[in-house]
Amino acid sequence: MNNGIVKFFNDQKGFGFIKDDKSxxxxxxxxxxxxxxxxxxxxxxxxxxxxxxxxxxxxxQLV
Incomplete structure (x- = not known):
């Protein structure tokens, strides 16, 4: 499992991006x-x- 922060998420379109904490x-x-x-x-x-x-x-999933 990797950990990160949600950088962007569009509920209407159903996608986004997560930035990995380590890399x-x-x-x-x-x-x-x-x-x-x-x-x-x-x-x-x-x-x-x-x-x-x-x-x-x-x-x-949320941490």
Missing amino acids: GQEYFVHVSGLVDEIRESDEVSFDLQEGRKGLNAVNV
Whole structure:
């Protein structure tokens, strides 16, 4: 599991980005990869999974 902060999330469109605490990289997150509802600036834990355009955050849950 990785930890990070929700940098951006659009409820209407169902996607956003999470910034990893350790690497500083940003990962795409889709509403289908959420365990909990998230908002911008929430601290979350997540797994990474290969998607169409690179790694995506999945199993995203609040810390």
